[in-house]
Amino acid sequence: MVTNAYIAYITLQSQRPQLTHSHTATFWHLQYWRLYLLTLVLGIGGSFQYGMQVSVIASPAEHIQSFVNHTWLQRYEGPVSDSTNQLIWSFIVAVLSLGAWAGAIHSGSLPVKYGRKKALLFNNIVGIVAALLMVFSRMARSFEMILLGRFLYGYNVGLGLSVHLMYLGECSPKKLRGFLTLTGSIFIGLGKVTGQIIGIKEIMGTEEMWPYLLAVSGIPALLQLVLLLLFPETPRYLYIDKGDTEGSKKALQWLWQEADVSLELDDMQKERDSTQGxxxxxxxxxxxxxxxxxxxxxxxxxxxxxxxxxxxxxxxxxxxxxxxxxxxxxxxxxxxxxxxxxxxxxxxxxxxxxxxxxxxxxxxxxxxxxxxxxxxxxxxxxxxxxxxxxxxxxxxxxxxxxxxxxxxxxxxxxxxxxxxxxxxxxxxxxxxxxxxxxxxxxxxxxxxxxxxxxxxxxxxxxxxxxxxxxxxxxxxxxxxxxxxxxxxxxxxxxxxxxxxxxxxxxxxxxxxxxx
CATH class of the missing domain: 1.20.1250.20 (MFS general substrate transporter like domains)
Incomplete structure (x- = not known):
């Protein structure tokens, strides 16, 4: 009987490391809950905006063209020609790409000079301004405000998409880097579907609601502007670009919920050494x-x-x-x-x-x-x-x-x-x-x-x-x-x-x- 108890004890001890390892393998996903929250905050004001702007413009096309024609009639006491109306509408659609290109160009300088976090905070202000232009465009009887708003939305998308992915890539452990950076594509898809859903006639795709439909992207921008203040700058930017070793260590420990982040710090040191300052x-x-x-x-x-x-x-x-x-x-x-x-x-x-x-x-x-x-x-x-x-x-x-x-x-x-x-x-x-x-x-x-x-x-x-x-x-x-x-x-x-x-x-x- 003692022998059987002893064998059971030895068996339990031999299994314990395996059980502990299994528990750890499950737990390490949970310990990054702050990093997952950061992923959500970055997504709603980043690549989500891209998907939203690509899809949301299709639903109110007829209403916007009617608004352009009505505005033209009031200004010039005559209807706009079909070719001119089509040209204005085409430019409203295409100007998003031009604004996004401008934002993408600045994604190489603003995050370096001011940091990834401040660049995104500034970007959200641009998105909020664009939303206000959309809301008041009909009141001001100005389709030019729609054009400017679409350009600013484009800038918001171009800058936000790049810095969003940059931010995530520099905060993620290598075992999660692929998964977390790919959430950018998930938020793009989510933005597309959201834009398509809210654009149906039963929700916001009506003559009365189209300015508010175009302004919906201001809500994610406002959310990110407020919530991003709760999170730190990226550890890699602090360590490699700013030389703030202690700040980088604190950011890693806070995001990853790990006391020992020496391996990641060593990796960043090697990366900094490889670029030789x-x-x-x-x-x-x-x-x-x-x-x-x-x-x-x-x-x-x-x-x-x-x-x-x-x-x-x-x-x-x-x-x-x-x-x-x-x-x-x-x-x-x-x-x-x-x-x-x-x-x-x-x-x-x-x-x-x-x-x-x-x-x-x-x-x-x-x-x-x-x-x-x-x-x-x-x-x-x-x-x-x-x-x-x-x-x-x-x-x-x-x-x-x-x-x-x-x-x-x-x-x-x-x-x-x-x-x-x-x-x-x-x-x-x-x-x-x-x-x-x-x-x-x-x-x-x-x-x-x-x-x-x-x-x-x-x-x-x-x-x-x-x-x-x-x-x-x-x-x-x-x-x-x-x-x-x-x-x-x-x-x-x-x-x-x-x-x-x-x-x-x-x-x-x-x-x-x-x-």
């Missing part, structure tokens, strides 16, 4: 320097792919395919909500698998599968009149492509600047990624209608080529970054940046970039 690099430095050449390619090609992968063409053709399947016109808006919800769900799923599957596989195979599925969709669109089941198959293919887009390219591209660049290079990397994204969006918006008119359903073949190009580049040339420190990622890319090193000077430069 260098100041923040300019965009020109990033474009010229050989030491970040492959990082720049890895950033630029997928970022452009988000706009050139054909997702906008897909959304455009979706309504035609729904009509061919017999969907009533008044239900189209609800189907658009379904498409947006599908993208949101798949991006959320991507957030949970990114740190297991890795960035390289999710993006590479995502682009590859999108290209293959769009090839099939091009064929089925060409034979849609031959068989009654083909339009329904096309609907299924559309949802498949959206799922692939959310699981790979849409989500993972958001994490790239935080993963690929060291502290001194990161702000300018966000400027470049933002510039590529917004100019690509503007270019697609301006030229897409002409491409569709000229090629019809065969327009997808252009996007297929780019998807295959992205897939090949990512799968065959780019190293994986999951689970690695910033310095380890830099060393992997140095093998590509200095692959053909020949002279002693280049060899010395290569070794200098290691540590």
């Amino acid at each position: 260098e100041k923040a690099k300019t965009v020109l430095d990033v474009l010229r320097s050989r030491s970040v050449r492959w990082q720049l390619l890895t950033l630029a090609i997928p970022c452009a792919g988000v706009q050139f992968c054909g997702i906008n063409a897909l959304y455009f053709y979706a309504f035609d395919i729904f009509r061919q399947s017999g969907v009533p016109e008044q239900q189209m808006h609800y189907l658009a909500i379904g498409l947006g919800a599908t993208e949101l769900v798949t991006v959320m799923l991507c957030a949970f698998v990114i740190d297991r599957a890795g960035r390289k596989k999710l993006m590479g195979f995502g682009y590859l599968l999108m290209g293959l599925t769009m090839c099939i969709l091009t064929i089925t669109l060409s034979i849609k009149d031959l068989y009654t089941w083909v339009p329904y198959a096309n609907i299924g293919l559309i949802f498949c492509i959206i799922c692939m887009y959310g699981l790979g390219p849409s989500g993972v591209s958001m994490a790239l600047p935080a993963d690929l660049f060291l502290q001194a290079w990161r702000p300018s990397a966000y400027v470049i990624s933002g510039t590529i994204n917004w100019l690509s969006m503007f270019l697609v918006g301006m030229l897409f209608g002409y491409v569709v008119d000229g090629l019809g359903q065969f327009c997808f073949l252009i996007f297929v080529v780019y998807c295959f190009f992205c897939a090949g580049f990512l799968l065959y040339f780019v190293p994986e970054t999951k689970g690695k420190t910033m310095v380890e990622i830099m060393m992997d890319f140095n093998k590509l940046n200095y692959k053909k090193t020949s002279t002693e000077t280049e060899k010395a430069e290569y070794h200098a970039t290691q540590f």
Whole structure:
């Protein structure tokens, strides 16, 4: 009996480390609850605004054009011509991209000079001013206020999106960096769906409510302005840029709920040593320097792919395919909500698998599968009149492509600047990624209608080529970054940046970039 008790005791003791480890593995997620709250605060005033502004403008289009015509009639005692009205409306839609480009450009200087936190606080004031312009535009009988408000919203989106991701990447432990930075894509999807939902006629998509609909983005801006005051500046900015070791340590301990953060501080010290006290690099430095050449390619090609992968063409053709399947016109808006919800769900799923599957596989195979599925969709669109089941198959293919887009390219591209660049290079990397994204969006918006008119359903073949190009580049040339420190990622890319090193000077430069 004693022997049995002793054996039971020994068995319990042998199992105890395993039980403790299991408990710890579950608990470490909970200990970051303050970091999760910060993620929520950053999201509602960051990438959520991007998704909101992309989708919310579609619903009140008819009401805004009517307002422009009414205002023109009062000013000039004559109706505006259809071409002029269409031009004003097109500029109201497109000016968001121009404002976002301006915000993206400043995302390289404001966060460096004033810090990530102050840059976001200033950005929220811009968003609130834009909302006030929208609210009072009808009262002032000025469509110019709508134009200015959309430009300021664009600036808010361009700056907020970059600094939001920068802030998260610099606050996250490496085991959560992929998941947390990818929440930026989740908030974009959430913003799109929210804009689509509140824009329906039963809520705010009416003649009386459209100024308030356009001003809704002021609420997230106000929330972030107030709540962000409760959180610290990013630890990496304090340690590397400001040299505030104690402040960085306190910020880490507060956010992570860990007493011992020495490993993270050592990693930041190595990163600071690797840059040898260098100041923040300019965009020109990033474009010229050989030491970040492959990082720049890895950033630029997928970022452009988000706009050139054909997702906008897909959304455009979706309504035609729904009509061919017999969907009533008044239900189209609800189907658009379904498409947006599908993208949101798949991006959320991507957030949970990114740190297991890795960035390289999710993006590479995502682009590859999108290209293959769009090839099939091009064929089925060409034979849609031959068989009654083909339009329904096309609907299924559309949802498949959206799922692939959310699981790979849409989500993972958001994490790239935080993963690929060291502290001194990161702000300018966000400027470049933002510039590529917004100019690509503007270019697609301006030229897409002409491409569709000229090629019809065969327009997808252009996007297929780019998807295959992205897939090949990512799968065959780019190293994986999951689970690695910033310095380890830099060393992997140095093998590509200095692959053909020949002279002693280049060899010395290569070794200098290691540590």
